[in-house]
């Protein structure tokens with residue numbers, strides 16, 4: 001399961017103000033620090049990724065909070081009860097069986113399924129525990145500027161697909177990469193302009209690849225470690241700027257099944273995406289970020305608005321843009337109120 005995939009960014013104006021010597025000094029400090037971190041990761045292996053039980057999250061020790069902020073990765077255990085998580089997978093397998101037209105990769109031995117709107121996925125995304133933990137995680141990355149038009153305390157749901165990887169599979173493997181955008185995150189005016197300069201490994205509109213040749217200082221052969229051992233219903237969250245990968249070979253004894261369940265902070269751009277995502281839900285086609293096609297338009301048993309109205313609470317409904325976000329909280333900054341009001345207008349409220 002995946003979280004915290006932000007489509008928002010706020011670094012470009014600051015970068016524009018930095019002089020060349022300042023950037024060079026900063027780069028050298030970074031390289032120096034990286035050497036220490038490579039050693040730490042080598043010594044600790046998977047234990048470098050902090051983990052905590054779902055029930056302890058609101059009394060999380062400072063050590064966990066510090067490591068989460070530093071690593072941008074964490075395991076929260078037991079977010080979904082194990083029996084419920086196992087039932088989700090069985091339900092999805094039945095959904096695929098009932099809908100043999102389901103697109104999957106690789107076609108001859110499917111491991112990743114282009115499913116977004118199964119009832120099990122919707123229940124997992126909108127589970128009260130899930131939304132509560134996403135809200136907790138998002139608050140670790142907030143702006144101190146009172147007029148910043150972003151609200152991490154109001155996560156929006158980003159519908160993603162899923163995988164059921166069988167033992168021995170080597171067809172679905174992903175080299176180290178960063179999901180959350182590419183050269184468009186760092187260049188003004190993004191894709192509309194001329195990308196005259198080049199950012200290594202970056203192709204506009206795609207995840208950014210990282211290799212030993214292009215990023216030797218990351219020492220990927222030493223710093224890419226497996227997540228700690230996890231159980232059904234655990235939530236593995238990584239920040240959208242974290243480098244991650246999928247093992248070349250699945251060496252486990254059982255299937256390695258993952259529902260990707262990202263969240264993003266409330267911003268105008270994200271609200272616009274969620275609005276279009278909602279339209280995709282009604283029709284049953286893949287969300288706008290994913291390959292098109294008819295998707296689940298003709299799938300038997302896909303989730304429908306009536307299911308949501310029966311089964312989800314207000315916070316879940318808000319995260320999908322089905323209800324207005326609450327902008328009346330007295331603790332909100334001016335910027336948060338402003339962006340929530342803008343998001344509600346985008347949602348049509």
Ligand SMILES: [Fe+2]
Nearest residue numbers: 177178179244
């Ligand atoms: Fe990824």
